[in-house]
Amino acid sequence: MLTNGTPELQIDRKDSRLVLAHILFAFGALFLGGIAGLLQGLVRGGVVKLPAEIGYYQLLTAHGVLMALIFTTYFIIGFLISGVSKTTGGKLLPISRHLGWLGYGLMSTGTVVGTICILLNQATVLYTFYAPMKASPYFYIALALVVVGSWMSGFGMFYQFGYWKKLHKGKVTPLFAFMAVTTMLMWIVATLGVAAEVLLQLIPWSFGWVDTVNVMLSRTLFWFFGHPLVYFWLLPAYMCWYVVIPKIIGGKLFSDALARLAFILFLLFSIPVGFHHQLMEPGISPFWKFLQVILTFMVIVPSLMTAFSLFATFEQAGRALGAKGLFGWFRKMPWSDVRFFAPFAGMLTFIPAGAGGIINASNQMNAVVHNTLFITGHFHLTVATTVALTFFGVTYWLIPALTGRKLTARINKLGMIQTVVWLVGMFFMSGAMHTVGLLGSPRRTAYTTYENHPDAFLWMPYHVAMAIGGTILFIGILLLIVNIVLLFRAPRGQEEFPIAEANASAEAAPRLFERWGVLISLVVVLVLIAYMVPVLDMINNPVPGSKGFVTW
Amino acid sequence: MAKSTNLVPHKKDVPAKAASRTSGETESSLKGTFAAVLLLGGFIILTWAGVFLLFLARQ
Numbered sequence: 163m164l165t166n167g168t169p170e171l172q173i174d175r176k177d178s179r180l181v182l183a184h185i186l187f188a189f190g191a192l193f194l195g196g197i198a199g200l201l202q203g204l205v206r207g208g209v210v211k212l213p214a215e216i217g218y219y220q221l222l223t224a225h226g227v228l229m230a231l232i233f234t235t236y237f238i239i240g241f242l243i244s245g246v247s248k249t250t251g252g253k254l255l256p257i258s259r260h261l262g263w264l265g266y267g268l269m270s271t272g273t274v275v276g277t278i279c280i281l282l283n284q285a286t287v288l289y290t291f292y293a294p295m296k297a298s299p300y301f302y303i304a305l306a307l308v309v310v311g312s313w314m315s316g317f318g319m320f321y322q323f324g325y326w327k328k329l330h331k332g333k334v335t336p337l338f339a340f341m342a343v344t345t346m347l348m349w350i351v352a353t354l355g356v357a358a359e360v361l362l363q364l365i366p367w368s369f370g371w372v373d374t375v376n377v378m379l380s381r382t383l384f385w386f387f388g389h390p391l392v393y394f395w396l397l398p399a400y401m402c403w404y405v406v407i408p409k410i411i412g413g414k415l416f417s418d419a420l421a422r423l424a425f426i427l428f429l430l431f432s433i434p435v436g437f438h439h440q441l442m443e444p445g446i447s448p449f450w451k452f453l454q455v456i457l458t459f460m461v462i463v464p465s466l467m468t469a470f471s472l473f474a475t476f477e478q479a480g481r482a483l484g485a486k487g488l489f490g491w492f493r494k495m496p497w498s499d500v501r502f503f504a505p506f507a508g509m510l511t512f513i514p515a516g517a518g519g520i521i522n523a524s525n526q527m528n529a530v531v532h533n534t535l536f537i538t539g540h541f542h543l544t545v546a547t548t549v550a551l552t553f554f555g556v557t558y559w560l561i562p563a564l565t566g567r568k569l570t571a572r573i574n575k576l577g578m579i580q581t582v583v584w585l586v587g588m589f590f591m592s593g594a595m596h597t598v599g600l601l602g603s604p605r606r607t608a609y610t611t612y613e614n615h616p617d618a619f620l621w622m623p624y625h626v627a628m629a630i631g632g633t634i635l636f637i638g639i640l641l642l643i644v645n646i647v648l649l650f651r652a653p654r655g656q657e658e659f660p661i662a663e664a665n666a667s668a669e670a671a672p673r674l675f676e677r678w679g680v681l682i683s684l685v686v687v688l689v690l691i692a693y694m695v696p697v698l699d700m701i702n703n704p705v706p707g708s709k710g711f712v713t714w
Numbered sequence: 715m716a717k718s719t720n721l722v723p724h725k726k727d728v729p730a731k732a733a734s735r736t737s738g739e740t741e742s743s744l745k746g747t748f749a750a751v752l753l754l755g756g757f758i759i760l761t762w763a764g765v766f767l768l769f770l771a772r773q
Contacts, residue, residue, distance in 0.1 A: 466751070466754075466755075469751060469754055470747065470751050473746070473747040473750045473751060474744055474747045477742070477743075477744055477746045477747045478742045478744075481742050481743065482742070488745055488746050488749055489746050489749070489750075490746075491746055492746075513754060513757060514757075514761070516758070517757060517758045517761040517762065518761070520758060520761075520762055521761065521762055521765045524762070524766075526766065526769045527762075527765045527766060527768075527769055529769065530765055530768055530769045530772065531765070600765070600768065
């Protein structure tokens with residue numbers, strides 16, 4: 163797209179600035195969160211002791227908030243804005259861009275205030291901010307600003323998408339923009355839960371306007387948001403896999419309609435599933451847990467559709483290049499191209515990550531792994547490998563595409579090294595977490611020998627392996643930061659913003675896929691079926707309210 | 715059959731290279747994809763069964 167007389171840029175210069183602001187903020191948060199994560203791993207492994215002023219749980223909160231919430235949200239919004247701009251004409255409407263900047267401002271204010279609260283040790287409530295642990299009210303206000311800011315950017319994307327549809331009546335919408343709108347819609351519905359928790363329960367309680375909090379309700383509202391949050395991380399990675407990767411490997415998207423259907427299923431089924439995080443909690447009837455576990459298993463369907471679609475895309479591209487045999491197409495992939503290799507490493511990691519997720523959501527097996535390091539190992543495979551490596555892979559072409567530079571062979575090679583370092587670090591860290599979790603080692607605990615219990619001694623070598631893996635991962639973050647600096651200093655040129663075409667012989671998407679009123683109604687119906695009765699029960703027959711606790 | 719006779723002039727219209735690519739796209743074998751999804755499903759079932767056995771062993 164040629165705009166403003168600058169042929170190098172893939173989208174409008176003003177849009178590029180907005181996207182870059184998000185991407186750079188994201189990596190700043192990743193760096194700070196990475197320092198906290200490194201220290202956490204070293205403390206847990208018994209390698210170092212923290213000075214008395216810094217707490218392990220303070221580091222845990224910083225690591226979780228900065229990486230799982232801030233890095234992901236900023237990167238996702240930046241990436242989605244870039245793709246929406248690219249596929250709807252190469253330029254955002256002024257109102258969409260202004261909403262993007264407003265969102266950026268709100269989120270950044272929230273992040274700064276929230277980080278200060280954590281650094282002042284006023285908000286050591288872990289990243290799940292579970293009541294009855296009570297943080298400073300300003301921490302909750304800060305998080306509310308981050309959420310509201312992300313809504314603004316979402317509204318901007320909706321406006322841009324709606325405008326495109328108005329101008330192109332009857333035409334199929336660009337797949338990237340469709341997926342971005344679906345993702346942001348899912349996010350807005352999901353964050354209504356956490357917004358209700360923070361605004362109606364935590365802020366009044368934290369200010370002392372009310373004495374007690376309904377813990378059961380607050381945890382339920384948190385997980386109403388907490389599980390779709392996982393899909394908010396994952397769907398943008400899927401967008402890269404569906405829309406970007408086929409272009410990079412010289413192929414075509416297997417089916418545009420299948421990709422849209424997968425996203426619609428995620429929109430429908432990723433929200434009414436939060437109880438699978440609360441399977442071990444009393445106070446929720448087994449029937450409602452069972453129902454939400456069934457709905458959780460429905461989410462496996464679009465994930466498996468995605469796996470099929472990716473294999474098919476690879477096989478078709480490989481065979482078009484002359485591949486023979488059952489798996490000959492596999493060798494035809496561009497293995498030395500970091501734009502493919504990093505996201506592919508993420509896809510591969512999603513196989514054990516997804517399998518682990520099915521284990522977590524199964525009632526009996528949840529009893530085996532609940533609150534153990536298995537869970538920590540699981541989400542380090544999903545968000546910190548599958549999603550993170552895909553985002554890193556995107557970064558290697560997105561920054562040059564936005565700055566009018568080239569991804570050089572040298573940076574590509576450094577990117578490959580960085581990806582391998584990440585995989586090795588995660589193999590040790592997450593592998594050890596999974597294994598020691600199955601042996602029973604709890605999550606969310608600082609260094610302890612459990613009064614020299616013999617079982618706890620068996621866990622020690624795994625905790626040391628976690629510290630080693632965490633250190634390698636931190637080296638991976640440092641390499642990434644170096645690579646990003648190099649990308650900004652790369653020679654001028656034109657880097658492709660890869661957007662794949664769909665296979666022309668595949669079925670076109672049915673019109674129902676664009677009937678947003680119908681889709682939103684279905685979301686509401688499913689949410690009401692899954693949540694209305696148990697939540698009303700929690701409100702009408704509340705557990706005894708709890709005063710706040712400062713455990714740190 | 716009317717359908718197959720229709721195909722002949724259509725194929726002649728396009729250059730040989732493009733024709734082979736088109737047929738490669740539409741008739742491409744997905745055997746490898748089928749095998750890959752079966753392997754993926756097998757892996758999921760094995761890991762699930764493994765932890766379920768652990769659950770039973772700890773009962």
